[in-house]
Amino acid sequence: MTPASETAQGTMSSAFPQLRKDPILDRWVLIAPERAARPTELDVPAHLTHHAVCPFCEGQEHDTPHESLALRAPDSRPDGPGWRVRVVPNRFPAVRRMAGEPTADPLFKLEPGYGVHEVVIECPQHESSLAALPEEHVRDVFAVYRDRLAALRSDPRIAYAQLFKNHGAGSGASLEHAHTQILGLPRVPRTVQDELDATAAYHQAHARCIFCDLLERELAVGERVVLEGKHCAAVAAFAGRFPYETWVLPRRHAADFDRLTAAELADITRVVRTVLRRLAAAVADVTYNLVLHTAPFREPAPHYHWHWELLPRLTGIAGFELAGGYFLNPLPPEDAAARLRKKD
Amino acid sequence: MTPASETAQGTMSSAFPQLRKDPILDRWVLIAPERAARPTELDVPAHLTHHAVCPFCEGQEHDTPHESLALRAPDSRPDGPGWRVRVVPNRFPAVRRMAGEPTADPLFKLEPGYGVHEVVIECPQHESSLAALPEEHVRDVFAVYRDRLAALRSDPRIAYAQLFKNHGAGSGASLEHAHTQILGLPRVPRTVQDELDATAAYHQAHARCIFCDLLERELAVGERVVLEGKHCAAVAAFAGRFPYETWVLPRRHAADFDRLTAAELADITRVVRTVLRRLAAAVADVTYNLVLHTAPFREPAPHYHWHWELLPRLTGIAGFELAGGYFLNPLPPEDAAARLRKKD
Numbered sequence: 001m002t003p004a005s006e007t008a009q010g011t012m013s014s015a016f017p018q019l020r021k022d023p024i025l026d027r028w029v030l031i032a033p034e035r036a037a038r039p040t041e042l043d044v045p046a047h048l049t050h051h052a053v054c055p056f057c058e059g060q061e062h063d064t065p066h067e068s069l070a071l072r073a074p075d076s077r078p079d080g081p082g083w084r085v086r087v088v089p090n091r092f093p094a095v096r097r098m099a100g101e102p103t104a105d106p107l108f109k110l111e112p113g114y115g116v117h118e119v120v121i122e123c124p125q126h127e128s129s130l131a132a133l134p135e136e137h138v139r140d141v142f143a144v145y146r147d148r149l150a151a152l153r154s155d156p157r158i159a160y161a162q163l164f165k166n167h168g169a170g171s172g173a174s175l176e177h178a179h180t181q182i183l184g185l186p187r188v189p190r191t192v193q194d195e196l197d198a199t200a201a202y203h204q205a206h207a208r209c210i211f212c213d214l215l216e217r218e219l220a221v222g223e224r225v226v227l228e229g230k231h232c233a234a235v236a237a238f239a240g241r242f243p244y245e246t247w248v249l250p251r252r253h254a255a256d257f258d259r260l261t262a263a264e265l266a267d268i269t270r271v272v273r274t275v276l277r278r279l280a281a282a283v284a285d286v287t288y289n290l291v292l293h294t295a296p297f298r299e300p301a302p303h304y305h306w307h308w309e310l311l312p313r314l315t316g317i318a319g320f321e322l323a324g325g326y327f328l329n330p331l332p333p334e335d336a337a338a339r340l341r342k343k344d
Numbered sequence: 345m346t347p348a349s350e351t352a353q354g355t356m357s358s359a360f361p362q363l364r365k366d367p368i369l370d371r372w373v374l375i376a377p378e379r380a381a382r383p384t385e386l387d388v389p390a391h392l393t394h395h396a397v398c399p400f401c402e403g404q405e406h407d408t409p410h411e412s413l414a415l416r417a418p419d420s421r422p423d424g425p426g427w428r429v430r431v432v433p434n435r436f437p438a439v440r441r442m443a444g445e446p447t448a449d450p451l452f453k454l455e456p457g458y459g460v461h462e463v464v465i466e467c468p469q470h471e472s473s474l475a476a477l478p479e480e481h482v483r484d485v486f487a488v489y490r491d492r493l494a495a496l497r498s499d500p501r502i503a504y505a506q507l508f509k510n511h512g513a514g515s516g517a518s519l520e521h522a523h524t525q526i527l528g529l530p531r532v533p534r535t536v537q538d539e540l541d542a543t544a545a546y547h548q549a550h551a552r553c554i555f556c557d558l559l560e561r562e563l564a565v566g567e568r569v570v571l572e573g574k575h576c577a578a579v580a581a582f583a584g585r586f587p588y589e590t591w592v593l594p595r596r597h598a599a600d601f602d603r604l605t606a607a608e609l610a611d612i613t614r615v616v617r618t619v620l621r622r623l624a625a626a627v628a629d630v631t632y633n634l635v636l637h638t639a640p641f642r643e644p645a646p647h648y649h650w651h652w653e654l655l656p657r658l659t660g661i662a663g664f665e666l667a668g669g670y671f672l673n674p675l676p677p678e679d680a681a682a683r684l685r686k687k688d
Contacts, residue, residue, distance in 0.1 A: 320527065329374070
């Protein structure tokens with residue numbers, strides 16, 4: 001497939017995913033026609049689709065593509081029951097492993113939407129909340145995150161693995177059963193590139209990591225600290241875009257989430273799970289995105305510092321945010337932290 | 345009020361709106377506690393609030409603050425009935441005209457949320473759709489946009505006026521009655537600054553306006569053109585973030601919307617209204633944001649080119665978009681343009 005030449009001649013065939021650059025801005029959009037085949041096609045659902053039979057439940061393994069990884073009982077078979085956490089390709093992928101070259105047209109930049117789109121099914125039973133699972137189980141889920149990122153590194157065309165969880169209607173989730181998405185992408189996303197540039201500039205000026213300094217300052221000031229672990233801390237974001245926006249930062253300076261230690265994994269699991277549980281206690285039927293920020297696979301990023309961002313969706317994204325890139329948050333982060341410090 | 349020193353000492357009082365910079369990124373957030381007093385406080389409504397008595401309807405002028413502008417019958421009185429279009433301060437403002445100095449702390453940058461937050465009530469009757477109003481009336485609304493932007497220029501502390509319309513539940517709208525918001529802000533929003541930088545860089549390299557070149561190319565290629573007017577054209581955005589994302593670009597190179605001619609105003613009104621009507625015909629109960637991009641008030645921007653962006657909200661904004669700044673659009677813009685070219 002040659003999206004490039006076809007587009008330039010105005011006879012675009014959009015059957016395959018494409019990455020297009022905005023003609024003015026450094027803003028890339030994934031045009032992914034296959035996504036329109038999803039049950040919630042071109043529609044923002046007010047409620048999640050409730051399938052009569054959930055394709056993510058144990059026993060329904062035939063409803064998903066073949067698993068790429070599973071934590072399962074020794075006597076169980078791939079794509080059969082007996083698993084605790086299971087990873088499968090997305091049935092409606094936003095990107096695909098496919099051939100194709102980028103266009104050369106500077107105004108209409110386009111390239112194939114190469115990549116991998118996976119789903120981590122977090123538990124075999126029909127549970128909608130990651131935070132409701134036992135701590136040991138959540139640790140297994142986080143270990144699977146780590147292992148799938150490490151596996152995606154082996155594909156040299158994947159520049160970045162984006163890992164995120166949409167929880168609840170309005171967050172972008174289309175299925176109730178607890179799951180996480182991992183997208184292996186051919187380009188480093190804009191926000192991550194901006195973070196890389198900022199960490200490099202700060203290191204150039206101060207010979208230190210900006211995230212390390214931020215964490216040190218936050219722990220000293222205290223008013224935005226939600227929870228301290230041995231290996232990480234949860235902090236209400238100083239300029240949070242959303243009410244209760246909370247970042248979980250590891251204490252040890254490290255760029256790559258998939259190279260964390262077992263002790264760090266256990267501690268971070270506990271802290272993220274606890275924050276999610278406190279958020280659920282503070283806000284009924286809470287909706288959120290939980291997103292991982294980690295270093296790109298190919299670009300050296302010694303000054304980067306991986307972290308989690310928890311983005312509760314209590315306020316909408318409206319013309320104000322979309323027009324200018326500003327966000328409007330009615331809840332001061334210091335108040336959010338005070339509420340989330342309350343023990344569950 | 346001195347938010348600066350209070351924050352630095354960890355005794356923040358957040359009773360007034362503040363602009364905070366993300367410690368890492370050039371991303372500003374408006375912390376606006378007064379917005380929490382809105383009827384839809386900290387809640388994404390699936391449906392618009394239906395007031396028993398709409399505060400925007402003719403006869404309810406006492407329910408809003410004093411009008412700053414109104415197109416009204418010669419014998420009518422300010423803040424009384426007899427108007428066609430009416431502008432009032434927002435009762436729950438995101439910014440305020442107030443004193444205060446920015447902080448000097450490089451990690452925790454904060455400044456007063458100085459500014460003006462107005463609402464343009466687009467018609468006296470309880471109509472929810474701008475596009476449903478007669479063409480002459482929509483022209484009056486657009487003339488009011490122009491005049492309010494021109495008026496906000498006179499405040500030297502306002503750097504930018506952001507004008508946008510949230511239409512329908514899920515777009516960020518909280519009231520049904522057709523209205524537009526105008527925010528006079530002390531900083532140029534990030535997206536506009538990025539556009540300014542891009543137009544300057546392109547002019548440096550090619551001695552031309554990138555928007556002029558884009559429009560010329562789009563009209564030549566044709567496959568993304570939705571509608572051509574005498575003074576402007578509507579084009580499906582090449583890298584549209586949302587299904588049916590459409591830009592309306594003036595043919596004459598000009599930076600400032602509030603300095604357009606009467607003939608341009610009439611033509612642009614007709615084109616925007618027609619596109620909105622075709623969108624409503626193509627998508628039942630459509631939800632959208634309509635946002636104006638115009639040059640900052642204080643910064644010279646000879647290479648900027650004002651335009652409208654219509655952002656239908658048929659897809660959600662999920663972890664994927666929030667984590668990386670990518671967008672995912674399942675509808676190829678060429679297909680969107682073909683559907684919107686159909687006459688209503």
